[in-house]
Amino acid sequence: MKKNTTTPQRRNFLKNLGLSTLPVLLPAASMASELTWDTSNQQQVPVNFIFDGLWFSPQAYLDKLQAINQKQAIAPDYYGNGGATQKLETAFAKITGKEKAIFLPTGTMANQLVIKLLNGNNTKVLVPENSHVFRDEADAAQEVHGKRLVPVGKGKPFFELQDLKQTIRYYNEGEVFRSGIGTVVIECPVRRADGAAIPFNTLKAITNYCREKGYKTHLDGARIHLASAYTGVSVAKYASLFDTVYISLYKYLNASSGAILCGKAEVIDQLTHQIKVYGGTAFQTWNATAMALHYLEGIEDRWKKVKVNAAQVMSSLNKLEGVQINKLTNGTNIYHLKLDKTIDLKVLANTLFKGHNIWLGRANKEGIVKFTINESLLQRTPQKIVDAWKQALGKAKK
Ligand SMILES: Cc1ncc(COP(=O)(O)O)c(C=O)c1O
Structure with a gap:
């Protein structure tokens, strides 16, 4: 019998995403396909402490699109032209203060294609060691685009200017057949550092230096609105430091997938052809872009409320015996x-899920659950959430 080799790979993929992305009630070996857990018996809309966004079931996604469409008919795109997709691109160009924006099917493609374009004939791209570009994009830069990724800041949540200078010196002075460094990539917030936002002054120092030296800069801002909500630095201000910025449409804008890349027209205009060459030009994308457009509108105000509600919930939970939630x-x-x-975490999570439709993630080896705040907190009053926890904790006491 033919061995199924995909299962362990997918398990590893999920594991490597961070255990917190799996609800505690699912077996550790769950595959992505099993993440469609049944919530049909739940009376209440879910509140999740696992994801950056709402994590719709297919039914909830369809219902939401239907509601959006009823409010105002969704205009379809044609190979990404016109309709909701173009509207979204225009909105993102404005939000980031860039000349143009373009939809891509994935953030991985956005990162890889733009790095290649920005880098021109230079072979080396400097990237954070713990970034998605370096560790989660399957060596695409080397394998597909002929670029060599050089990691900076190993062991740190993010690199500082001196780390970058040191790396540049190491390669420029140490390689006999020197080839060019063209681009510096930064990820903010940093997914592998539990969403740490790099201080604005650090970003400024690095990008100023890059501009002085003639290096292009790209921001992997998959979750940049989340950084903005917590630091008070606007998305436009973050974007102003970089030549290009990519933002995810599904992390917290609740689309089924997709990415937006923003920058100068001279760069973005080259993307249409590149996306096609690599097979990324989809016939219609409005099902993702209409959803993202909906959640983009008013996002800043909603996150102000999310933060207030989250602070209330966490302050109350921290007063309960045996519960400790720490800021990073x-x-x-x-x-x-x-x-x-x-x-007992398992009993707590099961009771919260089954009785209250509140989702909690697994603990890691250190016994820490990555307690993630998102817009689902607006679906229930803080008091109701805290009451649910009190009831569930009563059951979970050993
Ligand atoms: C920081 C970061 N960049 C890029 C990506 C890639 O996005 P996509 O899944 O759309 O390829 C991700 C996805 O997890 C991410 O977390």
């Missing part, structure tokens, strides 16, 4: 939840 250095929407030994 440079943190954004991810906190560390620790329960003392008298509380």
Whole structure:
């Protein structure tokens, strides 16, 4: 019999995403296809402490699109031209203060294609060691685009200017057949550092230096609105430091997939052809872009409310015996939840899920649950959420 090799790979993929992305009630070996857990018996809309966004079931996604369409008929695009997709591109160009924006099917494609274009004939691209570009894009830069990714700042949540200078010196002085460094990539917030937002002054120092030296800069801002919500630095201000910025449409804008890339017209105009060459030109994308457009509108105001509600919930939960939720250095929407030994996390999560449709993630090896804040907190009053926890904690006491 033919061995199924995809299962372990997919398990590893999910595991590597961080255990917190899996609800605690699912078996550890769950595959992505099993993440469609049944919530049909739930009376209440879900509140999740796992994802950056709402995590719609297919039914909820269809219902939401239907509601959006009823309010104002969704205009379809044709190979990305016109309709909701073009509207979204225009909105993002404005939000980021860039000349143009373009839709791409994935953030991976956005990062890889723009790095290649910005880098021109230079072979080296400097990237954060713990970034998605370096560690989660399957060596695409080397394998597909002929670029060599050079990691900076290993072991740190993010690199500083001196780390970058040191790396540049190392390569420029140490390689006999020197080839060019063309681009510096930064990811903010940093997914592998529990959503840490790089301080604005650090970003400014690095990008100023790059401009002085003639290096292009790209921001992997998959979750840039989340950084903005917590630092108060606008998306436009972040984007102003970089030549190009990519933003995800599904992390917190609740689209089924997709990415937006913003920058100068001379760069973005080259993308249409590149996306086609690599097979990324989809016939219609309005099902994703109409959703993202809907959630883009009013996002800043909603996150102000999310933060107020989250602060109330966390302050109340922290007063409960055995519960500790800690803020992180440079943190954004991810906190560390620790329960003392008298509380059974599995029972707590199951009770919260089954009784209240509140979702909680798994603990990592250190016993920490990545407690993630998102817009689902607006679906229930803080008091109701806290009451649910009190009831569930009562059951989870060992
Ligand atoms: C920081 C960061 N950049 C890029 C991506 C890639 O996005 P996509 O899944 O759309 O390729 C991700 C996705 O997890 C991410 O977290």
